[in-house]
Amino acid sequence: MAGSPGNWYSHLALSFLWNKVKTRNESFIPQEKLELIRGRVVESCDGRDGVIDGVIENPLRCEFDVECLACEGNTGNTSSCLTKEQLEAVKAIYEGPKSRDGEEFIYPGFSLGSESEWMMQEGELADAFSVPILQNLVKDDLGYDASTFDFGKRAVSEVDEKAGKYIDEISPDLSAFRDGGGKMIVTQGKHVQASQRGDKY
Numbered sequence: 001m002a003g004s005p006g007n008w009y010s011h012l013a014l015s016f017l018w019n020k021v022k023t024r025n026e027s028f029i030p031q032e033k034l035e036l037i038r039g040r041v042v043e044s045c046d047g048r049d050g051v052i053d054g055v056i057e058n059p060l061r062c063e064f065d066v067e068c069l070a071c072e073g074n075t076g077n078t079s080s081c082l083t084k085e086q087l088e089a090v091k092a093i094y095e096g097p098k099s100r101d102g103e104e105f106i107y108p109g110f111s112l113g114s115e116s117e118w119m120m121q122e123g124e125l126a127d128a129f130s131v132p133i134l135q136n137l138v139k140d141d142l143g144y145d146a147s148t149f150d151f152g153k154r155a156v157s158e159v160d161e162k163a164g165k166y167i168d169e170i171s172p173d174l175s176a177f178r179d180g181g182g183k184m185i186v187t188q189g190k191h192v193q194a195s196q197r198g199d200k201y
Contacts, residue, residue, distance in 0.1 A: 001185045011156075018097035020121070023122040030079075034119060037082075100151050106151065
C-alpha cells in the first residue's frame with residue numbers, strides 16, 4: 001500500500017526547488033493572491049461540464065489567461081491583481097521546471113485550479129526535501145546553496161546519477177509484481193480518520 005507516493009521523486013524535489021526559486025523576493029505570491037487566481041480560474045472553467053459546483057472537472061480543458069489579473073498603474077501592492085514578477089512566477093509554476101535552454105522537460109507543472117494549494121511550494125517543501133537531497137546525496141556538502149542549482153542538463157543528470165538511483169522508481173512496468181500475485185492499493189490526498197469525522201463503519 002502506498003499513500004501519496006512521490007512520482008519520480010528526485011525530479012519532484014527539483015520541482016519544489018524550481019517553485020521556490022521562481023517565487024523569491026518580489027515574485028512571492030501571498031495566500032490571498034493564490035486564492036484570487038484560483039477563484040478566477042474556477043469562475044472561468046467551472047461550468048464547462050454543465051454543472052456550476054465550484055469544481056473544474058477537467059483542468060486540461062480549462063482555458064484561462066492569467067494576464068487578465070495583471071496590475072495596472074500603481075496598484076501593484078493590492079490583493080486584487082498580480083505584479084509583473086508574480087505573473088512570471090505563476091506562469092513558471094504552471095509550466096513546470098525545464099532545462100536552462102527551455103528544451104528539456106524535468107517535471108510537470110501545476111494544473112489550473114490548483115493555485116490555492118501553492119503556498120508550501122514557495123519554500124517549505126524545497127527546504128524539507130530538495131535542499132537535503134542536493135546537500136547530502138548530490139553535492140556531499142552541507143553548505144551547498146541550493147538556490148544556485150542551474151537546472152542545466154548536466155546538473156539534472158548529476159541528480160539522476162547520485163540521488164535518483166536511491167529514491168526513484170519510475171518504470172510503469174508492474175508485470176512482475178502482478179505475475180507474482182501482488183496486490184496494490186494507492187491513495188492520494190489528505191487522509192482523515194473516520195473517528196475524526198464522526199463517521200461509523
